[in-house]
Amino acid sequence: MIDAGPWHSLAVLADGSVRAWGAGGETDEGQADVPAAFTGPNPQRPVVDVAAGFYHSVALTRDARVVTWGAEQNFGDVDEGQLDVPDPLEDGTRHAIDVAAGGRHTLALDSTGRVWAWGSDDQGQVSLPAELDGTRAVAVAAYHAVSMALLDDGRVIAWGDDGTGTVSLPPELTGQRILAIDVGAEIAVALTASGRVISWGDSATPVPAAIARHAPFRTVAAGGRHVLVVHRAPKTPTSVRVLTPRQVRADRPVRVGVRVAGVESGTVMLTDGGRQVAVVRLERAGTDVATGTARLSGLKAGRHTLVATFAGTATAASASSPVRIVKVRAGRG
Numbered sequence: 001m002i003d004a005g006p007w008h009s010l011a012v013l014a015d016g017s018v019r020a021w022g023a024g025g026e027t028d029e030g031q032a033d034v035p036a037a038f039t040g041p042n043p044q045r046p047v048v049d050v051a052a053g054f055y056h057s058v059a060l061t062r063d064a065r066v067v068t069w070g071a072e073q074n075f076g077d078v079d080e081g082q083l084d085v086p087d088p089l090e091d092g093t094r095h096a097i098d099v100a101a102g103g104r105h106t107l108a109l110d111s112t113g114r115v116w117a118w119g120s121d122d123q124g125q126v127s128l129p130a131e132l133d134g135t136r137a138v139a140v141a142a143y144h145a146v147s148m149a150l151l152d153d154g155r156v157i158a159w160g161d162d163g164t165g166t167v168s169l170p171p172e173l174t175g176q177r178i179l180a181i182d183v184g185a186e187i188a189v190a191l192t193a194s195g196r197v198i199s200w201g202d203s204a205t206p207v208p209a210a211i212a213r214h215a216p217f218r219t220v221a222a223g224g225r226h227v228l229v230v231h232r233a234p235k236t237p238t239s240v241r242v243l244t245p246r247q248v249r250a251d252r253p254v255r256v257g258v259r260v261a262g263v264e265s266g267t268v269m270l271t272d273g274g275r276q277v278a279v280v281r282l283e284r285a286g287t288d289v290a291t292g293t294a295r296l297s298g299l300k301a302g303r304h305t306l307v308a309t310f311a312g313t314a315t316a317a318s319a320s321s322p323v324r325i326v327k328v329r330a331g332r333g
Contacts, residue, residue, distance in 0.1 A: 001048065001049045001050055002050075003050050003051050003052045003101075004052055005031070005052030005053055005054055005057075005101065006027075006054055007022055007023045007027035007028075007031070007054065007055075008020055008021065008022035008023040008027075008031050008032045008052055008057070009021055009022050009052065010050040010051075010052050010057055011050070012047050012048065012049065012050055013040060015040050015041050015042055015043065015046070016038075016040070016043055016045075016046025016047050016048070016062060017038060017039055017040025017041060017042075017043040017046070017047070018034045018038040018039070018043075018047050018050060018059060019034070020032040020033070020034050020057065026075045027055075027075075028074060028075075029055040029056070029070050029071050029072050029073070029074055029075070029078055030069060030070045030071070030072040030074070031052070031053070031055055031056050031057045031069065031070030031071070032057075032070075033069065033070070034057075034069075035067070035069055038059060038067075045061050045062075045063075045067075046061065046062040047059045047060065047061055047062065048060055048061070048062050049098070049099060050099075051099045051100050051101035051106075051142075052101055053070070053082060053101030053102055053103060053104070053105075053106070053142075054078075054102075054103040054104065054144070055070055055071045055078040055079075055082075055103075055104065056068055056069065056070035056071040056082050056083060056101060056104075056106070057069055057070050057101070058099045058100075058101045058106055058108075059099075060096055060097075060098070060099045060108075063092060064092065064095035064096050064097065064111070065089065065090060065091070065092050065096060066085045066089040066090060066096045066099055066106075066108050067085070067090070068082065068083040068085055068106060069083070070083070071083055071104075078104065080104040080105070080119050080120035080122075081104075081105075081118055081119045081120065082101070082102075082104050082105050082106045082118065082119030082120065083106075083119075084118055084119070085106075085108075085118070086108075086116055086118060088110075089108055089110065089116060094110040094111070094112070094114075094116075095110055095111040096108050096109065096110055096111075097109055097110065097111050098138075098139055098140050099140070100140045100141050100142040100147075101142060102119070102120075102125060102142035102143055102144055102145060102146065102147065102160075103120070103143070103144040103145055104119050104120035104145075105117060105118065105119030105120050105121070105125050105126050105142065105145070105147070106118055106119050106142075107140040107141075107142050107147055107149075108140070109137055109138075109139065109140045109149075112136070113135070113136030113137050113138070113152065114137070115128060115132055115137050115140060115149050117147060120145070122145065123145035123146075123160045123161035124159060124160055124161075125142070125145045125146060125147045125159065125160030125161065126147070127159070128159070129157060129159045131157050132149065132157060135151050135152075135153075136151065136152045137149040137150060137151055137152070138150055138151065138152050139180070139181060141181050141182050141183050142183065143166075143183045143184050143185060143222070144161065144185060145160045145161035146158065146159075146160040146161055146162075146166050146167060146183050146188075147159050147160050148181055148183050148188065150178055150179075150180070150181045153177075154176065154177030154178045154179070154193070155173075155178070156169060156173055156178050156181055156190055158183070158188070164185060164186040164187075164201050164202045164203075165186075165200060165201040165202050165204075166183050166184075166186070166187065166188040166200065166201040168200070169200065170198065170200040172198050172200075173190060173198060176190075176192045176193070176196075176198070177192065177193040178190045178191065178192060178193075179191050179192065179193055180219050180220055181220075182220055182221050182222040183201075183222055184201075184222035184223050184224050184225065184226075185203075185223075185224035185225060186201050186202040186203035186224065186225045187199055187200070187201040187202070187203040187204050187222050187223075187224075187225055187226070187227060188200055188201050188204075188222060189220045189221075189222045189227045190220070191217060191218075191219060191220045191229075194216065195215050195216020195217050195218075196215070196216070196217075197215075197217055197220055197227070197229055199222075199227055203225035203226075207227075207229070211229065213267060214231040215231065216231070217229045217230060217231050218230045218231065235262060235263045235288075236262065236318065237260045237261060237262040237263050237266075237310045237318045238261045238262035239260070239261045239262065239318075239320075240258070240259075240260050240261075240268070240308050240309070240310050240318050240319060240320040241258070241259045241260075241308070241320055241321075242256060242257070242258060242270075242306050242307070242308045242320050242323040243256070243257035243258070243259060244256045244257065244306065244323060244325055245325065246324075246325055246326065247325065247326045247327075247328060248299075248325060248326075248327055248328070249327075249328060250299075250301050250327055250328060253295050253296060253297035254295070254296040254297070254299060254325065254327075255293060255294075255295055255296075256270060256278070256280075256293065256294045256295075256296055256306065257291065257292075257293050258270070258280050258282070258291065258292050258293070258294070258308045258320075259285075259289070259290075259291050260282060260289070260290045260291070260308075260310055260318075261288060261289055262288055263282070263288065263290050263310070264284040264287075264288060264289070264290050265282055265283070265284060265290055266282045266290060266310055267279060267280070267281055267282065267310075268280040268282060268292060268308045268309065268310050269308070269309045270294055270296075270306060270307070270308050270309075271306070271307050271309070272296075272299070272304050272305065272306055273304065273305050277294075277296055277306075278294035278296060279294075280292035280293065280294050280308070299327045300327065301327050301328060302326070302327060303324055303325070303326050303327075304324065304325050304326075304327060305322045305323070305324050306322070306323045306324075306325065307319055307320055307321075307322050307323075308320040
């Protein structure tokens with residue numbers, strides 16, 4: 001697990017130990033000084049998750065307790081109670097399953113679905129809204145003075161400072177079952193059960209087409225003004241073929257077919273001698289088979305070498321063997 005705040009970063013290693021870096025100069029409030037019990041190898045108290053706030057760090061231990069550190073007031077009054085873990089979460093009376101760190105406040109979620117909040121409440125980020133009463137949350141998120149919870153019925157609830165529009169939930173969320181949430185400085189993001197990404201806030205923008213073609217997505221994360229998405233594990237094609245006549249007339253366009261085995265969708269880039277001449281969208285043609293076509297015109301007389309490169313996902317790529325066609329002048333064949 002990893003997390004990043006404005007001034008420092010946190011990571012949990014496989015053995016449950018924690019590493020931290022950053023927070024230099026006037027940003028050093030001790031948030032990168034990992035307690036000895038969490039340092040490795042083989043830490044005394046293994047950790048399963050971490051959250052990085054502005055001036056403090058939060059850890060969720062393997063025995064389901066919440067621990068905080070930082071906010072040492074080295075360069076200002078930055079301690080507003082975000083380190084004061086409620087006793088039930090600190091002593092193990094309640095089992096914590098998720099944590100989040102805002103600017104000067106902290107959120108935690110216990111195994112019963114109850115949301116806990118403590119620290120600065122200057123924008124209402126710690127005052128739990130009435131909408132949470134009688135509900136069960138499955139995840140929490142926070143940034144600066146914003147708090148957010150995802151409920152087990154797929155609804156999102158946000159509260160705190162709405163100065164950048166991240167607390168005002170968009171109408172696109174209505175009727176959607178949400179699987180993951182995150183919030184940044186000027187942008188919030190949600191992932192629907194269908195793999196669609198919805199963002200809102202002052203810096204919200206639609207998912208770029210070059211990224212949208214990799215949908216459906218698995219999870220999302222928000223930075224200050226940007227979003228990251230992870231797409232589903234791709235399939236690697238077993239073969240890519242170009243289907244075309246070996247010889248065509250100069251006054252006729254060339255109809256090129258592409259067949260990809262091992263996948264059922266995706267995109268193929270068609271090149272002629274290394275120059276891109278078409279992008280082919282594949283459609284399912286059977287179990288683990290996808291096909292598509294392109295029309296090429298304006299080819300000069302002479303030999304042309306076509307290669308189809310599958311680019312349906314960011315990590316699975318495969319190219320066909322070169323296929324050579326000869327374009328002859330009108331009246332020569």
